[in-house]
Amino acid sequence: MADIKVLFWFDVEDYINPESEEGLLGILELLDKRGITGIFKLVGEKARALARHGRSDILDRLKRHEIGYHTDWHSVHPVVTEYMEPLGFREGAEVFERIEGGGFRDVQRITGRAAVCYGQPGLAWAPQPYAALNRWGVRAYLDSHDQIALEGRPFWYGGLLNLTSLHGIMSLPLENGALEPAKRTFDRLCAEQEQESVGFISIFYHPTEFVFAEFWDAVNFAKGNNPPASAWVKPAFRPEGHMRKFLDMVGEFVDYTLTRPGVSYVGTADVLALERSSQTKRSLTESELVELAARTEHELNYQVYDGWSLSAAELFGVFRRHVLGEEPIIETIYGPERDDPGDPPFYARKAAIVDALRALLPEVCGFKQLPDAFVVEGKRISPAAMTGALAAIVRGGRTNDDDAVLLADRKLKAAEHAGSDGAWAKHWIIFPDDLQVPNIVAMSKLQAWTLKPALF
Numbered sequence: 001m002a003d004i005k006v007l008f009w010f011d012v013e014d015y016i017n018p019e020s021e022e023g024l025l026g027i028l029e030l031l032d033k034r035g036i037t038g039i040f041k042l043v044g045e046k047a048r049a050l051a052r053h054g055r056s057d058i059l060d061r062l063k064r065h066e067i068g069y070h071t072d073w074h075s076v077h078p079v080v081t082e083y084m085e086p087l088g089f090r091e092g093a094e095v096f097e098r099i100e101g102g103g104f105r106d107v108q109r110i111t112g113r114a115a116v117c118y119g120q121p122g123l124a125w126a127p128q129p130y131a132a133l134n135r136w137g138v139r140a141y142l143d144s145h146d147q148i149a150l151e152g153r154p155f156w157y158g159g160l161l162n163l164t165s166l167h168g169i170m171s172l173p174l175e176n177g178a179l180e181p182a183k184r185t186f187d188r189l190c191a192e193q194e195q196e197s198v199g200f201i202s203i204f205y206h207p208t209e210f211v212f213a214e215f216w217d218a219v220n221f222a223k224g225n226n227p228p229a230s231a232w233v234k235p236a237f238r239p240e241g242h243m244r245k246f247l248d249m250v251g252e253f254v255d256y257t258l259t260r261p262g263v264s265y266v267g268t269a270d271v272l273a274l275e276r277s278s279q280t281k282r283s284l285t286e287s288e289l290v291e292l293a294a295r296t297e298h299e300l301n302y303q304v305y306d307g308w309s310l311s312a313a314e315l316f317g318v319f320r321r322h323v324l325g326e327e328p329i330i331e332t333i334y335g336p337e338r339d340d341p342g343d344p345p346f347y348a349r350k351a352a353i354v355d356a357l358r359a360l361l362p363e364v365c366g367f368k369q370l371p372d373a374f375v376v377e378g379k380r381i382s383p384a385a386m387t388g389a390l391a392a393i394v395r396g397g398r399t400n401d402d403d404a405v406l407l408a409d410r411k412l413k414a415a416e417h418a419g420s421d422g423a424w425a426k427h428w429i430i431f432p433d434d435l436q437v438p439n440i441v442a443m444s445k446l447q448a449w450t451l452k453p454a455l456f
Contacts, residue, residue: 002190002193002196002197003197003198003262004190004193004199004201004260004262004263005198005199005200005201005264005265005266005271005274006201006202006203006263006264007039007142007163007200007201007265007266008031008037008038008039008203008204008265009038009039009040009068009202009203009204010024010027010038010040010204010205010207011041011070011119011204012024012041012043012046012070012207013042013043013046013070013075013208013216014046014206014207014208014212014216014217015043015046015048015049015074016216016220016232017208017211017216017235018049019211019212019237020207020208020211020212020216021053021055021058021207022211022243023208023210023211023247024058025055025057025058025061026210026244026247027205027210027250028058028061028062029061030247030250030251030254032064033251034251034254034258036265037064037065037266037267037270038065038066038265039066039068039142039267039268040062040065040067041067041068041069041070041117041118041119041142042067042068042069042070042107043072043073043074043103043107043121044069044071044072044073044100044103044106044107045072045073045074046070047106047110047111048110051110059110059111059112062111062113063111063112063113066113066116066267066268066269067108067111067114067115067116068115068116068117068118068119068142069100069103069104069107069115069117069118069138070118070119070120070121071100071103071120071121072099072100072102072104072106073103074217075121075122075217075221075430076221076226077221077224077225079121079122079124079430079431080100080120080121080124080125080129081120081124081125081126081424081431082432082435083099084096084126084440085439085440086439087128088128088337089127089337089364089369089446089447090337090364090369091128092126092127092128092129092443093129093130093132093364096128096129096132097135097365100132101136114137115136115138116139116269117138117139117140117141117268118140118141118142118160119142119143120143122217122428123424123427123428124428124430124431125143125145125147126440126443127158127440127446128443130157130158130159130160130334130450131158131334131364131365131367132365133158134159134332134365135365135366135367138160139160139268139269139272140161140162140268140272141158141162141163141164142163142164142202143163143164144164144169144204145164146165146419147418147419147440147444148162148165148417148419148444148451149164149165149417150165150417150453151167152165152166152167153166153167154166154271154275154454154456155451155452156277156278156450156452156454157447157448157450158334158450159334159367159450161272161278161454163202163271166201166202167189167192167193168189168199168200168201169202169203169204170182170185170186170189170201170203171203171204172203172253174209174210174242174249178249179249179252179253182253183253183256186253186260187260189201190260190263197456198274200271205250210238210242210243210246210247211237211238211243212234212235212236212238213237214235214236216234218235218429218430219235220233221430222429222430223430223431223433224430224431224432224433224435274456275454275455275456277307277308277309277452277454283318283327283329284308284318284328284329284330286322288306289318289319289322289394290394290395291305292305292308292310292315292318292391293319293390293391293394293395294395296312296315296387296388296391297388297391299413300312300388300412300413301412301413301414302315302414302451302452302453303452304452307455309452309454309455310330310452311449311450311451312387312412312414312448312449313332313333313334313370313449313450314332315387316333316370316383316386316387316449317330317331317333317368318330319387319390319391319393319394320390322394323357323390323394323398324357324358331368332367333361333367333368333369333449333450334367334368334369334370334449335370335383335447335449336370336371336446336449337372338372338446339442339445340372340380340382341382341409342373342379342381342382342385342407342409343380345407345408346379346406346407347404347406347407348376348377348379348389348404348407349377349402349403349404350393350398350400350401350402350403350404350405353386353389353390353393353407354393354398356374356375356376356381356386357374359374370383370449374386376407381407382409382410383449384409384410385407385408385409385410386407388406388407388408388410389406389407392405392406393405412445412449414449414451414452415445417448417451418441418445418448419441419444420441421441422436422437422438422440422441423435424436424437
């Protein structure tokens, strides 16, 4: 039977309506009464509002829980997806740092806690923020989004542990009669993961929904609307007594989940501590490199081998370091800016290939990045072609640097785990009706160079 780890998280975002703070306080009291760690992802302006309103009762309780970041202004346009769409990966990461960095610092300053996870506002996902978040020391991405998905399990992408497209995601609707169906859903999700060593169930709420019958941002920012603060309106309230009724119902549901064997509530920091591939710090041995090269020479993908989980970019990195005579340690390397297939296939001397690798790699937010192309004997070579050639060199050794190696572009198989539909207006009411994100979709596939399974 699997150990079931429950991630109970809350998007704390409604900075327009002070009444929503009572829902947040009620959730904190519910969790503290049961000794459960909640994960509270705060919007920067919401944290500032709590401070302005003197809510030390809430801020003091938050210190006993895990804190995450949820952007600075959430639904005010342009939202993350909108302002990321026209930007490249490196430029987008820098813009995200500039726009969202102040809110990130405010959340930590006001709560007195480090923000250890991040989740996008609504469905406003993009790949560029990952590099900025990584530089900030954020190690986990917690939300619900399936642009990148890996069999419903946790995975590494963009240098962060992603707890996003989990098979075990659920919620208990705040409506009459929802409790018993939610218990059955929880039981089913536990049963469906009984063969896993560790299973995950992700449950989420917005504190404001305990107070209001409509979402605070839907009544103000839907379909690209962007009214000034003076024109913001309140959503409809729930009837008197409903907040308490639904808090009690959620408490009863939590009590039920704790009666099941092997169930515990955890934060993302706990999950990171359980993930075993990230605990491996030693460099790879030559025999391990040769085995990984044999697997990579004919298919460019992530690899899981003998307790290691390596992305395609990490495989490139350890092969590169090995042929350059450096220690083959695993390091974060981001995917390229563009898909450049390079010149038609040709053979080149091993020595020429190694010489091309001596050039410094580009950087994004202080991390290495694959170039769009390498230059070998005057010809452009894609990172995929170079990785295949490196795998051949690692397998065959460098006894004769005049031996010829084929350089031919290949497909990144890991990119199959990225969605292809760029019509995102249907995914979130806040998006404009005509929103299309072909650049974000293409970039999500390029950053699949960083994709690999998480191991527990």
